[in-house]
Amino acid sequence: MHVELTREIARRFNHLYGREPDFEEKAKAALKTIGKKNSKLYETLRKQYQEQGDHEALEKARALLESQQHITLGDRERLFGYLEGGGKIILPEPQALLTKASKMPGLDGQKMSKSYGNTIALRDTPKEVDQKIKTMPTDPARVRRTDPGDPEKCPVWQFHLVYSNDDLKNWVQDGCRSAKIGCLECKQPVIDAVQAELDPIRQRAAEFSADMAGVRTIINQGCEAAREVADATLEEVRKAMGLTHE
Ligand code: SF4
Known part of the structure; x- marks a missing residue:
């Protein structure tokens, strides 16, 4: 936007x-x-x-x-x-600049957004992530474990699309439609993948939290570098608009 x-x-x-x-x-x-x-x-x-x-x-x-x-x-x-x-x-x-998975679905299948309350935060604890994914809604047709489902109607499938390889995706498609797998079973590889992705991020966040002075230095250096570029651009903008005092 x-x-x-x-x-x-x-x-x-x-x-x-x-x-x-x-x-x-x-x-x-x-x-x-x-x-x-x-x-x-x-x-x-x-x-x-x-x-x-x-x-x-x-x-x-x-x-x-x-x-x-x-x-x-x-x-x-x-x-x-x-x-x-x-x-x-x-x-x-x-x-x-987009990554391969440029749109990340939320826990309820809608766009992931804080205002929808359907997010996994980068600094959520492993327990929170586990809990959030385990309680994700699934295809409503799967009332009982023996009821077959349709991954296309399930937000968990959207996560498999982002995180899983073809073998795993086939396992979900087949297992869900034939009720060979349960939803918790289906969610486990997603939980594992999200945890593996977040682990190094949590670690880095903890390091930065313990070194606020270092963080401020990084911010200041970034501001300075950005200011230099912005000044040069603004100078050109002023010139183009005839706003220089020469
Ligand atoms: S088995 Fe997987 S894809 Fe099918 S409804 Fe359950 S969580 Fe969704």
Whole structure:
């Protein structure tokens, strides 16, 4: 949600303020700084992208720009913008970084969220995790142990999708539909997998809790590094908007 919002702001800002009056000339001058061979390749790739919508060419051109050592930040951004036909990219659009399991279901099968009260917290104790998963709802059709069920109607299956290998998933599918396994039995591998995932996290959390001074140092260093980058960006934003006092 926030990534999406930030992307929209960046796109709009670049559209409004990224067009310097002499943008094209500046982009062409910037091209000269990356050498003849590179600028020729850049032009070919840019053409392929702009005329045929070839996204692979766009990616290659971007990689080419990334690899240039002797180019100013402003020129690099200009050339990124020129590639796509627009102006200079002042605010790059952030991309989401997703892991393989990008959506984690909650204990009740809905989205995992604190406000739904269906979460497993990173610092839950092993006993809490055990308890939470053992009391998870299952397919309501399985009233008795002998009633067959359908994993598709069960939130525990969503966890198997995230944590289990194919053999285990087949065991669940078959065992649930034929009532060969009970729900507690089915939940145990999920409990084991979640505990194994959380163990090192709990350990790290305990180490950090015991060293608050160290944590503050890490935060301060991070703030400083972020401030440097933010200052440079803000400077560019002010310049683009004509808000500098020169
Ligand atoms: S056996 Fe597993 S998948 Fe089937 S209802 Fe029970 S917990 Fe859900």
